[in-house]
Amino acid sequence: MTTGPLDTRDDDAEDAAPGGQSVRRAMGILRLVACGQEHGVRLTDLVTMSGLNRPAVHRLLKALVAEGAVEQDAASRRYRVGPEIALLGLARTRRFPLLALAEPYLAELASQVGDTVFLSVQRSTDSICIGRRTGTHPIQVLSIEVGVRRPLGLGVSGIALLSCLPEAACERIMQANARRLALHHEDPVALLERVATARSSGFAHAPIGLMPGTSAIAVPVREPDGAPLAAITITAMAERLRETRLAQVKAHMLGVAQQVARRHAEVEQARSLEPR
Numbered sequence: 378m379t380t381g382p383l384d385t386r387d388d389d390a391e392d393a394a395p396g397g398q399s400v401r402r403a404m405g406i407l408r409l410v411a412c413g414q415e416h417g418v419r420l421t422d423l424v425t426m427s428g429l430n431r432p433a434v435h436r437l438l439k440a441l442v443a444e445g446a447v448e449q450d451a452a453s454r455r456y457r458v459g460p461e462i463a464l465l466g467l468a469r470t471r472r473f474p475l476l477a478l479a480e481p482y483l484a485e486l487a488s489q490v491g492d493t494v495f496l497s498v499q500r501s502t503d504s505i506c507i508g509r510r511t512g513t514h515p516i517q518v519l520s521i522e523v524g525v526r527r528p529l530g531l532g533v534s535g536i537a538l539l540s541c542l543p544e545a546a547c548e549r550i551m552q553a554n555a556r557r558l559a560l561h562h563e564d565p566v567a568l569l570e571r572v573a574t575a576r577s578s579g580f581a582h583a584p585i586g587l588m589p590g591t592s593a594i595a596v597p598v599r600e601p602d603g604a605p606l607a608a609i610t611i612t613a614m615a616e617r618l619r620e621t622r623l624a625q626v627k628a629h630m631l632g633v634a635q636q637v638a639r640r641h642a643e644v645e646q647a648r649s650l651e652p653r
Contacts, residue, residue, distance in 0.1 A: 402427075402429065402433075402437060403440065405427060406427060406434060406437045406438065406447075407446060407458070407462075408503065408526065409423055409427060410423070410447055410456050410458055411458050411524075411526050412503075412527065412557075413455065413456070413457060414458075414524065414525065415457065417453060417455025417457045418455055418456050419454070419456075420434065420438070420456070423456070425560065426556050426557045438456060441459070442456075442459070444459075445459045445460055445461030446458070446462055447459045473507055474644070475498065475507070475606070475607060476496060476508045478640050478644055479496055479607070479637045479640075479641075480508065480510075482633045482637050483508060484510050485633070486510075486609070486611075486630065487510040487512040488512065489629050490611060490613075490626055490629055491514040492512045492518065492611050492612065492617060492626075493509065493510070493517050493518055493519060493520075493612050493613070494509070494510045494512070494609065494610070495509050495521065495534065495609070495610040495612070496508035496509075496607055496609060496610075497534040497538070497595075497607060497608045497610060498538075498606075498608075499538045499605050502528060502529055502553045503527060503528060503529060504528075504529050504531075504532070504534050504535040504538055504608070505524070505525070505526045505527075506521050506522070506523055506525045506534070507523065507524075508523060509521075509522075514613070514617070518588060518591045518613055518614060520586060520587050520593070530551060530554060530558055530565065530568040531558060532583075532593070532595075533581040533582065533583050533593045533594060533608075534595045534608040534610045536572055536575050537581040537596060537608040538607075538608045540572050540576040540581065541599055542604075544569075544573075547572055548569065551565035551568060551569060579597075579631070580594060580595065580596045580627055580630070581594065581596075582618075582623070584618075585615070586612055586615070588612075590614060590615055591612055591614060591615055592614070592615040592618040593610060593611065593618075594611055594618060594623065594626060595608045595610040595611075596609050596631055596634045597634065598634045598638050598641075599634075599638055600638070600642075601638075601642055606638060606641060607637070609630055609633060609634055609637070611626060611630060
């Protein structure tokens with residue numbers, strides 16, 4: 378059994394149903410392909426990130442390509458998510474209710490602060506950007522696109538999400554993501570230290586962002602039990618998130634995070650009272 382992102386469940390779950398392991402591995406490869414978005418992902422990187430051998434990855438890709446779930450660029454030979462996935466997604470017109478209820482608060486925050494606001498959620502060992510609102514400042518830092526999937530721990534949104542989880546869970550996720558994080562030259566031990574800092578301070582801050590000359594800050598949005606619901610992130614030119622202004626921006630973000638969490642709890646409570 379590998380220690381890569383494709384095998385994060387125990388052996389009993391893996392053997393629960395015939396073909397279950399093959400399905401999980403195919404889905405794992407599909408998620409890794411999705412990380413490349415339009416740029417795509419090389420076969421060699423899929424092998425490294427998955428922990429599977431090259432023939433196994435190639436077989437899975439061949440099956441996914443045949444089903445239209447993955448496509449290969451003829452020129453670059455990189456793999457991208459195929460059209461069948463986009464078509465299947467159309468079957469769920471209300472697939473992101475959290476984004477719909479958070480949207481007014483994100484728009485208000487972007488207007489207050491003036492910089493770009495992102496909303497991200499956790500899915501298994503990944504963080505996924507599901508929403509983005511630009512602000513009013515002339516220079517906007519659009520560091521990631523909506524739909525970007527990254528290993529948890531990469532970027533302040535992932536750190537903020539991890540800060541809501543128990544230490545043991547964070548360690549398991551870091552172990553599962555170790556190969557992928559290594560491709561980004563990130564050390565899981567150092568990232569766990571950043572998670573501990575964010576857990577005690579209530580926010581994650583990167584003075585040097587993913588793009589040169591930028592900075593980023595993220596705060597978690599929590600479920601009533603403290604579990605991560607989402608992360609709200611702001612990216613800006615570094616001079617706009619210096620120490621004095623950072624405190625003001627953080628206060629705005631924490632207020633919005635509380636509003637989103639409260640509104641989400643209200644919606645969930647109302648839904649639980651609806652007749653079945």
